[in-house]
Amino acid sequence: MSAYDGLPGDWELVVGLEVHVELATTTKLFSASPNRFGDEPNTNIDPVTLGLPGALPVLNEQAVELAMRVGAALNCTIQACTFHRKNYFYPDMPKAYQVTQYDQPLNVDGHLDLPNGVRVGIERAHMEEDAGKSTHIGGSGGRVHGATASLIDLNRAGVPLVEIVSRPDIRSADDARAYVSELRSILLAVGASDAKMEEGSMRVDANVSVHKPGTPFGTRCEIKNVNSVRSVGRAIEYEARRQIDLIESGDVVRQQTRHWDEGDGRTHTLRTKEDADDYRYFLEPDLVPLVPSQEWIDRVHAALPMLPAARRARLAEASGQAADSEAVTSVVERGQDDFVLAVGQAGGSVARALVYVKEAFAESPQVPAADLAALTLLEPAGTLTATQAKAVLAELVANNGGDAAAIAAAKGFEAMDNSALEGFVQDAIAADPDAWQKFCGGDGKAMGALVGLVMKASKGKADGKLVTALLNQKKG
C-alpha cells in the first residue's frame, strides 16, 4: 500500500524523472581512455579528458550504438542530432563546458510501460559526457560547504552518459519507484549499462510538484542526490508533503533545486531559480552532426533482445500467473524466465517451475531443465507432498541437478495411504489434547501444533493439505 493513499486533501502528485545512465563502453565518449569504475584516481586520463589546450573530441561509435539501443528500447524515434557546449565553471569539469545534446537529441518521443499498465512518456534520451568526481574533505557530510580541501578524480570525466527525461506523467511515489526499477531492467536487458545506483552509474533526479486535479501544474522543485530506488519514493513523498504544507499554510512553492538527505529524510535548498547558471549553450564546433543511417537504426532495432515487459507477459501466459505478480516480476528480473520456460518445454509444469525457481534459485544454480521438469510432475501427481518436493528441490539445487525420483526414493519419500494418515492424526489429538481443544474452539494457530506432530510421526511424508482436511473433518 502506498504512503500516497494518504495524500492530504485532494492533492495530486506530479512527477517527472531525469535519469543519468553511464554507458557500458570500453572507452570514454570522446577519447581512448578506459571507461572503468574503481581504478586508481586520475589514471584513466589523456589530453582530451584533461581538457588540455589543442585537444579535440572524437565521438565513440560504441557509445552511440548503446545510446541508440536505449532509445529503441524506450520506443523513441532515433534521429539525426547535434552536440552543444553547456558552459559552466566547476573544478571537476576541466574544459569548463560539458558536451551534451541540446535542441536536437539522438532519441525523442518514446514511452515506458510500467508493470501495472501505466504508460510514462519519454521526452528524450540524449547523449552527454560525465564530469569528474569531487571529494570534499573536512566539511560536513562530504559536501563542499565548509570543506578544507577538495580532491578531483577525472577518471569519470568524459564517461558516456545517456540522460533519459520522462514526461511529467507519474502520479505516485510507487509509480516513480516502479519506473526506476523498470528502466533499470531495460538498461540491463539491452546491455547499455550496469545501472548500479550505489556506484553512481545510474542517477535519478526527480521533478516534483503538486496540484489539484483539473488545475494547472504547480511550481516544481528538482530533487537531486536520490541514490536508491527506495529513496526515490521517500524523497518524492517528503517533497510533496513539504509543498502541500507550504501551500496550505498560505505560502508558495518557489522553483528550486533541492538536495535529498538520506540521513534526516528531508530535502534541502541547493540553489534557487534566481542564482541558476546561464549555460550559454552553443553548437559544439569541434564535432560534426551525428546522422545515424536508417540501416544502422534498423540493425539496432533488429538486434534488440526481448524486453522485460514482453518477457513478463510471456511468462505470465505460460504459468497462468499475473504479469505483475511477485513470482513473475522477480524471476524475469533475475533473468531466469527462459529457464522456467525451458522446464515447460522439457515436459514439466511451468506453474510449478515458476514457484520453485522463484523460491530456490536466487543463487542461479546450474540445474538442468529436464531434472526440474521431472520434479514438477511428481508433486501434482500426488507422488510427493509439497514438503517432500521442497526437500528434493533443495537437493537438486545443492547438487546442480539430479534424478528427482531417485532422490525422493533415497529419502524414503513415498505416498502415504489415507488409512495410515488417519492413525497419525488420531495419535496427534491424543498426544496434545490442549491443542485439540483450542483448535476446536477456533484457534487457527493450534492447528500448526497438531500438523507438526503428524509430520514428525510420519517422518515428513504426510501431505499437509490432507492432514488439515482430516483435522477439519474431525472437528465437524
Next chain:
Amino acid sequence: MAAPARATPPTAAAVAAAVRSGATTAAQVLEQHLAAIAGREPEIHAFNLVLTEQARERAAAIDATVAAGHDPGPLAGVTIALKDNMCTRGVPTTCSSKILDGWQPPYDATVVNTLRDAGAVIVGKTNLDEFAMGSSTENSAFGPTRNPHDTSRVPGGSSGGSAASVAAGFSQVALGSDTGGSIRQPAALCGVVGVKPTYGYVSRYGLVAFASSLDQIGPFTNSVADAALMLDVIGGHDPLDSTSIPQPHPSLRDAIQQGVEGLRVGRITDLPAGADPDVQERLEAAFDALRAAGATIVDVEVPAFTFGLTAYYLIAPAEASSNLARYDGVRYGLRVEAADTHAMYGATRAAGFGEEVKRRIMLGTYALSAGYYDAYYGKALKVRRLIHDDFDRAYQRADVLLTPTSPSVAFKFGDKGDNPFAMYLCDTYTIPTNLAGHPGMSVPFGTGAEGLPVGVQVLAGTLQEPVMFRAAAALERSLA
C-alpha cells in the same frame, strides 16, 4: 628603410631535392638560417623560442638518414617555424600569453608529427597576438614582432612572427593559423605567400583553439609552389579532428602546372570600400595580369560580405569565451596565489590575460547570454549563412575572386593600438572567407607606399584550392 630584406631564396622544393640527393646537407641549410636568426632576430623578435639544439640534432638525423640510403621525406632539411599556438611535446607552447606560463604540452599537434615525418626541421616557435587575437602582433605578452621590411612597422597579425620569420630568412617556411585573416594579412604586410585552406583541409588537433569553427592552419612561403608543397604535405584527413575533411586532396603541385586560360576571375562590385589607393592600384594590376594570361574578368556581387566583420566579432569571441574558460590556474600554466580558490581563479585570469583577450571574453560571454543570444550570436549565425550562400552564388559565375588582402600596407607601431575597432578593420577583406569556410590566399604583388609589400587576395569556393593556386601562380609568374 623599404629595402628588400634579402635576396630571393631557393625554394623549399629545391632545398629538399638537394638534401635528398646529398648535394647539400640539412646541417648546412640549418646553419644558414641560424646565422640569419643570430643576425637580425634581436631586432625583429619573430620567435618566442629558438630551438637551436633540437634543430641541430634533427638536421644531423636527417643527414644520417640520407647517408644510410633512406629518404627523409618531401621536406627533407626544410627549415620551418611554428606559430606558438601549436602544441609541441615537451617544448613550451605559450600562445604569447602569460596564462600558459611554463606549460609544456605532453603531446605534439598532428601537423608537428606530419612535418617531422616529412623531414622538416623545426627551428622555433613564433610570436603572435595573444591567443591569435589581433592584427599586428602588438598584443603579444612578450613584446611585438617587427616587420623585416621596415622595423618601425608591424608585421601584421596574428601570425606576425611566422610571416616575419619567412620574410627575414629565419626559416624557409612557417606555419600560422588563420581565424579571420591571421595568415593572409601578415603575409601581405611581410611580402610572402600565405594560405588559409578550406576549413577542415588541415588537422586542428594540437592547435590551441581561439574560435574553433573558424581556426585553420596554413603555410607561409616565399613562393606559390612552396605553398602548394606545404599543403600537399600537411593537408589530409586526421581521425583525431572530427572536422577534418575525410576525402584525400588533389595535388596542388600538379594544379599549378596549368595556366589560367578561360578561368573566370570575379571582381566583387559591392566590396566594402576602405582600401588605400596604392593597394587598390595593385589589385587593378592583378586583374590586368590575369586577363593578359588568358583569364576572363567578370563582375559578381557578394552583398553579405560587408556584414562579415560584425558577425565575426560576435561568433569568434563567443567561441573564444568558451575555449578560454579552462585557464583557471589549477592544472597548468600561471597561478596567482590568493586567499581562497575563487580568489585564485580571479587573480590568475586577471594577471594572465591581456586587454584584448579580456575584451573578447567579455564580448563573447555577453553575445551568448540568456536574453541576448538571439539578438547577437543567433543573428550572427544567420549572417554567416547568408555570407556562405552569397559566395556560393558568386562562385557559380566566377572560379576565383580577387580582393585586396589588407586595406593598407604595414602600419607603424601604435597607429591602431588605442583603437580596437580600427584594428578590427584590418581584417575586413579576409574575415568573410573564414565565416564561409572557404579557402583564401595572399600573394605578394609588388609594392605600394614607401616601397612596402602589397598582397592580393585570391578566394575560391570550398575545396577549390587547385583553381585558387592556378590563379595565384599566374599572378606570381606575371611579376617574373
